[in-house]
Amino acid sequence: MAKKTYLQALNEAMRLEMERDADVFIIGEDVGKFGGCFGVTQGLFDKFGSERVIDTPITESAIVGAAVGSAVSGLRPVAELMFVDFIGCALDQLFNQGAKMRYMFGGKAKVPMTLRMPQGAGVCAAAQHSQSLEAWFMHIPGIKVAIPSTPYDAKGLLISAIREDNPVIFLEHKMLYGVEGEVPDESYTIPLGKADVKREGADVTVVATSRMVHSALEAAETLAASGISVEVVDPRSLQPLDSDTIVESVKKTHALVVAHEAVGFAGPGAEIIAQVAEKALDYLDAPVKRVAAPFCPVPFSPPLEQAFIPGADAIVAAVKSLR
Amino acid sequence: MKSPDKKVLLSMFGTMHKIRAFETACQEFFAAGKIPGFVHLYLGEEAVATGACATLRKTDMITSTHRGHGHCLAKGGDLKFMMAEIFGRKTGYCKGKGGSMHIADVHIGILGANGIVGGGGPLAAGAALSSKYRKSDTVTVCFFGDGASNQGTTQEALNLASAWKLPLVFINENNGYGISCPQSKSMAITDIADRASAYDMPGVVVDGNDVLAVYEAVSEAVNRARQGKGPSLLECKTYRWRGHFEGDPTVYRPESELKEWMAKDPIPRFAKKLLDSKQATQAELDAIVGGVKKEVEEAVAFAESSPYPELADLLEDVYA
Numbered sequence: 001m002a003k004k005t006y007l008q009a010l011n012e013a014m015r016l017e018m019e020r021d022a023d024v025f026i027i028g029e030d031v032g033k034f035g036g037c038f039g040v041t042q043g044l045f046d047k048f049g050s051e052r053v054i055d056t057p058i059t060e061s062a063i064v065g066a067a068v069g070s071a072v073s074g075l076r077p078v079a080e081l082m083f084v085d086f087i088g089c090a091l092d093q094l095f096n097q098g099a100k101m102r103y104m105f106g107g108k109a110k111v112p113m114t115l116r117m118p119q120g121a122g123v124c125a126a127a128q129h130s131q132s133l134e135a136w137f138m139h140i141p142g143i144k145v146a147i148p149s150t151p152y153d154a155k156g157l158l159i160s161a162i163r164e165d166n167p168v169i170f171l172e173h174k175m176l177y178g179v180e181g182e183v184p185d186e187s188y189t190i191p192l193g194k195a196d197v198k199r200e201g202a203d204v205t206v207v208a209t210s211r212m213v214h215s216a217l218e219a220a221e222t223l224a225a226s227g228i229s230v231e232v233v234d235p236r237s238l239q240p241l242d243s244d245t246i247v248e249s250v251k252k253t254h255a256l257v258v259a260h261e262a263v264g265f266a267g268p269g270a271e272i273i274a275q276v277a278e279k280a281l282d283y284l285d286a287p288v289k290r291v292a293a294p295f296c297p298v299p300f301s302p303p304l305e306q307a308f309i310p311g312a313d314a315i316v317a318a319v320k321s322l323r
Numbered sequence: 324m325k326s327p328d329k330k331v332l333l334s335m336f337g338t339m340h341k342i343r344a345f346e347t348a349c350q351e352f353f354a355a356g357k358i359p360g361f362v363h364l365y366l367g368e369e370a371v372a373t374g375a376c377a378t379l380r381k382t383d384m385i386t387s388t389h390r391g392h393g394h395c396l397a398k399g400g401d402l403k404f405m406m407a408e409i410f411g412r413k414t415g416y417c418k419g420k421g422g423s424m425h426i427a428d429v430h431i432g433i434l435g436a437n438g439i440v441g442g443g444g445p446l447a448a449g450a451a452l453s454s455k456y457r458k459s460d461t462v463t464v465c466f467f468g469d470g471a472s473n474q475g476t477t478q479e480a481l482n483l484a485s486a487w488k489l490p491l492v493f494i495n496e497n498n499g500y501g502i503s504c505p506q507s508k509s510m511a512i513t514d515i516a517d518r519a520s521a522y523d524m525p526g527v528v529v530d531g532n533d534v535l536a537v538y539e540a541v542s543e544a545v546n547r548a549r550q551g552k553g554p555s556l557l558e559c560k561t562y563r564w565r566g567h568f569e570g571d572p573t574v575y576r577p578e579s580e581l582k583e584w585m586a587k588d589p590i591p592r593f594a595k596k597l598l599d600s601k602q603a604t605q606a607e608l609d610a611i612v613g614g615v616k617k618e619v620e621e622a623v624a625f626a627e628s629s630p631y632p633e634l635a636d637l638l639e640d641v642y643a
Contacts, residue, residue: 025456051456057486062479065445066452072434073384073453092476093445096438104425105435106417107640141641165643 028080060090099142149213156190193240201231219315264292365393367564370589374537386443391436441474470501531559
């Protein structure tokens with residue numbers, strides 16, 4: 001199997017789906033010749049042309065609305081916003097229009113669209129270009145939320161997202177684009193709603209998402225040296241959420257730490273912990289812990305930004321505090 | 324442009340009456356407490372939806388507004404399924420889950436009424452993009468109000484449509500008020516059609532109470548769109564006879580203004596034209612009115628006798 005980056009895996013997923021299905025097209029700011037803000041759509045314009053890789057004005061409502069409108073009329077758009085933070089400009093088209101159409105119309109419409117958005121801190125892009133907003137999207141019935149951590153998952157989840165007949169929010173972490181991993185050349189899917197146990201362990205379950213999966217794996221390595229066996233569970237999608245796999249893991253380890261880069265308060269971890277509390281509270285031998293960003297906007301200055309981003313050390317500390 | 328043939332003329336007459344009778348029934352049953360929620364009636368504005376949709380094919384698409392009953396009826400919406408939806412019944416277009424503000428029938432190109440002012444513009448741009456992408460000659464019409472014309476979403480959609488020469492016709496229904504706020508307080512211009520020049524598209528002011536004027540202007544814009552020449556913005560000046568919603572006391576507008584506009588009722592005006600030009604006889608028109616009345620009565624009976632959705636339906640259709 002070839003080693004590819006997370007970015008290459010995403011690019012390959014779009015290329016394969018565009019080759020397979022003429023209704024699949026890309027729409028967004030600078031996705032054409034420029035190749036996308038982070039280069040994820042590189043080469044697709046040359047391969048598929050301007051009719052299928054469509055540059056838009058800097059008007060996010062129009063991008064998301066055009067995706068919803070073209071999806072409900074039969075196409076399968078893959079829209080890109082440069083940064084998840086820009087969804088604020090387009091929220092109505094997503095959550096009042098795209099998300100609700102199927103339900104409001106009594107199941108007689110489908111909205112097969114994918115909205116890709118990079119999120120996360122780490123490049124000193126400050127408060128309006130660095131957030132992790134997955135909890136916003138999890139809260140809206142009618143949309144699905146994928147949040148891959150590895151190149152392999154990125155490709156398989158994106159292919160699934162594109163084939164979905166529902167709007168899928170696809171959250172990429174900008175610090176993961178260069179991360180390498182084994183990715184088959186051929187097409188494959190990873191179902192939305194199926195968690196992956198990234199490392200098996202016996203003593204503590206760490207449920208981590210996106211870039212924090214890598215921090216959790218690093219922490220697990222460190223903790224193994226102290227004789228603590230950590231199981232790392234990556235939900236891979238937050239809606240649907242595979243709470244079964246999480247609960248099974250907690251039943252085995254009797255301890256839970258949740259790690260994400262979104263701010264802790266009302267973050268995605270709150271839902272994960274609530275699910276465990278409802279389904280497996282009696283199995284917990286210790287209080288649960290959250291490792292998350294502090295409740296403030298993402299700061300600019302490098303030392304402040306680094307202090308904002310929760311890392312492996314914080315996970316190690318959280319796990320040790322349980323014992 | 325050649326004037327519409329008799330079949331089209333009589334069909335438009337029927338559609339206007341259908342909207343009038345349908346909305347009158349909604350008014351009545353809302354007052355009687357039989358329709359839940361909110362209804363925003365199209366009474367007085369019938370000529371706009373009628374003239375516009377008469378130019379469209381079944382495969383063409385529309386996006387509508389919270390005042391959408393007229394658009395849906397004119398685009399071919401089934402009265403029974405519409406009325407049942409408005410009554411909140413399982414047999415309605417949306418199985419009772421959408422109500423008055425979300426009636427849709429994507430199979431005949433009704434991409435939904437819309438509870439959000441200005442919500443339809445970007446969706447219409449997407450629908451028109453579908454046509455262009457597929458190299459189909461279908462056209463999308465985006466109905467929106469004077470209030471919606473100030474929304475950023477509408478401006479984004481106008482810009483996108485003009486930048487990409489989308490087969491899209493923007494039909495502004497200017498009824499003078501965004502809820503209670505008169506146009507003079509919400510924008511500095513008199514004619515919303517003037518905004519077309521900012522997007523290098525034709526902008527035309529149309530007498531929205533003259534169904535033939537609407538038909539003619541929309542025909543031209545639709546043909547232009549079908550030929551790949553891009554979007555247009557038509558401003559149909561009209562007036563809503565009722566408040567923004569049923570129950571609105573309309574303290575913000577003078578009674579004399581309403582009377583003045585009711586005297587410009589588009590329906591008798593059209594009937595007179597048909598009779599004066601001998602394109603229809605009184606007997607023909609009476610037969611149409613009678614037929615429509617019956618259709619509305621049947622729709623109400625269908626709605627009233629239909630069951631409410633089952634509680635087990637609550638979680639159905641959240642996802643495909």
